[in-house]
Amino acid sequence: MDCRWPFVLRPIAFSRSEKRRTYDYPRLWEIETGVNGIYNRRTPIQHHREANMSYTRKLLVLSMTLLATGLTTRLVAQDDKEVLAKYRAVAMEAGNAERGRMVFESKKAACKKCHVISGKERLAGPDLAVIGDKLTREQLIQSVLEPSATIHPDYATLNVITNDGKAHTGVLRQRTDNEIELFDAEGKLQKIPLGDVDEQHRGNVSLMPTGLFKTVKAGEFADLIAYLTTLRQKEGDAYPGMPAEIPQIAKPVRLQPFHSAEMRFDHPVWFIAKPGTKNEFLVVDQQTRKIWRLIRR
Numbered sequence: 001m002d003c004r005w006p007f008v009l010r011p012i013a014f015s016r017s018e019k020r021r022t023y024d025y026p027r028l029w030e031i032e033t034g035v036n037g038i039y040n041r042r043t044p045i046q047h048h049r050e051a052n053m054s055y056t057r058k059l060l061v062l063s064m065t066l067l068a069t070g071l072t073t074r075l076v077a078q079d080d081k082e083v084l085a086k087y088r089a090v091a092m093e094a095g096n097a098e099r100g101r102m103v104f105e106s107k108k109a110a111c112k113k114c115h116v117i118s119g120k121e122r123l124a125g126p127d128l129a130v131i132g133d134k135l136t137r138e139q140l141i142q143s144v145l146e147p148s149a150t151i152h153p154d155y156a157t158l159n160v161i162t163n164d165g166k167a168h169t170g171v172l173r174q175r176t177d178n179e180i181e182l183f184d185a186e187g188k189l190q191k192i193p194l195g196d197v198d199e200q201h202r203g204n205v206s207l208m209p210t211g212l213f214k215t216v217k218a219g220e221f222a223d224l225i226a227y228l229t230t231l232r233q234k235e236g237d238a239y240p241g242m243p244a245e246i247p248q249i250a251k252p253v254r255l256q257p258f259h260s261a262e263m264r265f266d267h268p269v270w271f272i273a274k275p276g277t278k279n280e281f282l283v284v285d286q287q288t289r290k291i292w293r294l295i296r297r
Contacts, residue, residue, distance in 0.1 A: 083213050084145055090218045091141050091225040099220070100227025108215045109224065113187040114208065117231065124171045124183030124207055126155060132232040136287070140228050144221075147208035157203035158182060162196045171207050185209065259294060 104111045114125035135143065142149055160168040160180060168190060170182030180192045180200075185207055213221065258281075266287035274280040279296040 080213075087145060087213050087218050087221050088141050091222040092137065093222075094219075095222035095224075095226025097223070097227045097230045100223035100225070103216065103220045103224045104227055109212065109220075111224075114183070122173065124155070124185075124187050126152065128228065128231055130231060130233045132229045134286070137225060137229055140225050144212060144225070145210075147206035147210065148204070151204070151206050155207070157205060157207050159201055159203050160192055160197055161199040162192065163198045164196075168192060169203065169207070183207070265292070 103109050114123050115128050116123055118127065118129040131140070139150075155171050157169055158172045158180075160182070162168070168182060168184075170184045170190060173181040173183055173189065175181070177194070179194055180197065182190045182192065184190055216224070265283060265285050267285065268283050269286040270282075270284035272282050274282050274293065281294040281296070283292040283294060284290075285292060
């Protein structure tokens with residue numbers, strides 16, 4: 001197991017001279033994480049109290065860095081890996097959607113703390129109204145069992161350390177001129193004044209907890225996945241966020257195929273011109289998880 005730490009420790013000595021007498025303060029350690037922006041380098045510490053506060057902050061940053069680098073994920077017990085494999089196998093083969101809805105709404109699964117289905121309120125996790133259209137069964141299984149494997153940028157965690165040394169971790173709801181609003185792991189909203197923020201950086205660990213298999217049985221997990229696969233857009237219903245009616249434009253336009261009929265994509269979800277080029281385009285294929293480059297000749 002590779003446990004090399006991604007940072008360097010360098011000693012710094014602080015001292016001052018007052019009335020021809022020298023007072024040596026305790027040696028501190030400056031943490032250089034090697035990750036750009038992990039903390040903001042501060043001016044030299046002038047007195048003992050400020051030195052101790054800086055030391056405390058850096059220890060907090062260190063602990064949050066260990067979490068963000070996924071070091072803890074390397075220590076997963078072999079027994080847990082075997083259980084996860086069992087849950088995956090069961091969920092791929094079976095499941096009852098109606099029972100799965102009850103699991104979703106149960107306290108032991110705690111899904112409703114951070115997720116809504118076609119709700120107007122935004123919580124810490126994404127709206128699952130049409131999650132069955134967006135993800136395959138295999139992807140749903142992974143997203144629940146290993147939430148940090150793939151994190152949507154809108155739901156990445158933000159780690160904030162305030163001037164009093166307290167650490168806050170959550171999903172960013174919004175940032176205003178006066179404060180930062182975060183959803184914490186309990187789905188509760190925290191408001192942090194910008195004037196109190198000392199350091200902040202993005203994390204790569206999902207706010208969604210791991211270890212669902214410790215509270216939900218394999219059969220219940222299979223039911224939950226079966227329920228999530230049924231959450232799709234119904235025929236005739238407007239897609240969440242889309243207007244119920246789209247007004248007709250004054251001058252009709254004609255749509256022409258961009259590529260030949262022989263070229264097929266499996267659930268393309270994104271199409272854009274490649275920056276810096278004239279005749280090249282990128283297509284993101286959700287089903288195969290590939291990005292295709294189209295060259296128009």
